[in-house]
Amino acid sequence: MEIKIQPMGVYQTNCYIVTVDGKDLIIDPGVDATKWVLANVSNPVAILNTHGHFDHVWSNAEVKEKLHIPIYCPKDDTFMLTDDPLNQGTPKSIPDYEVVGDEALEVAGIKIQYRHFPGHTPGCSVIEIGDVWFSGDFLFQQSIGRWDFPASSGEDMVKSLEKALTIEGDYTIYPGHGMSTTLKAEQRVIPYWIEQVKRTL
Template sequence: MQIKIQPMGAYQTNCYIATVDGKDFIIDPGMGATRWVIDNVTNPVAILNTHGHFDHVWSNAEVQEKLRLPIYCPKGDAFMLTDDPLGQGTPPSEPDHIIVGDEELTIEGIKIKYRHFPGHTPGCSIIEIDDVWFSGDFLFEQSIGRWDFPSSSGEEMVKSLEKALTIDGDYTIYPGHGMSTTLKAEQRVIPFWIEQVKRTL
């Protein structure tokens, strides 16, 4: 797999292009992502959203229109693509495929797995391709996503973090913001974050 990364917008939200067997998957096209995406794909096949926050989906509609691509989005966050719940003026987009819970799918012959980790948002998920996690705003290097937004849930975040501790094997993590890390490295600090979240409940 080849992975291209470009931070986008004021929040420096990582947009990724993951190329597998010559097929380009666009993950979280945020603010101003369209030109970079167009300049860096040769065979685009899908837009994959980890969750619905505006800084991750801002360019969904524009990229979809220009490249004629389907949008995949977790069920719990589909409303964010159309309703702009945080009032940021996000251009609305319509998901073509709704992902429910932990779901494995095949797109153009490539296996993609969504792992559902709600808390930051109701649909917050990581996208697993081979031994790589695109973790959106669930896990960052030595940190986790916020759980104090509208539609966030500290209780769900605790359950998701506990779930992440049970996963065997190692994965390289490419988060929605900041630098890459690994699942093993983050599993060492997840217990600390579980306690931090619990203190706020």
């Protein structure tokens, strides 16, 4: 697996190109991501969204149009791709496949596991490929995603963090913002974050 990373836009949202067996998966093409994506793919097969916030899906439609590849998005967040709930002027995009919960997929022969961790958004998910997690805005290095946005839920965030604590094995985590980390490292600080979220409920 080869992973290319480029922070995009004001919020420096990480766009990833993941190459497996010569096939390119584009994860979270954010603001102005198209030019970089086009320059760094040779055999693109799909666009994968971790969740529906504008800074992760901004270039969905443009990349899809240029490369003629499908968009996969968690079902509970697909409304964000068309409704622009944060009023950012996000270009509308239509997902070709709505991922439901902890769904296992095979895209162009590549095995992909979505892990549903709602809280930041209703559909917020980790995209698992092999021993790597693309965690979107669920887990960051020593931190977690916000739970105070419209459609966010502190109650769901607590449940998701508790779920993350039960997962065995270790994964390298590539988050939606900032530097990479590991699941084991984050499991050590998740109890702290559970208490912080609970205080706001």
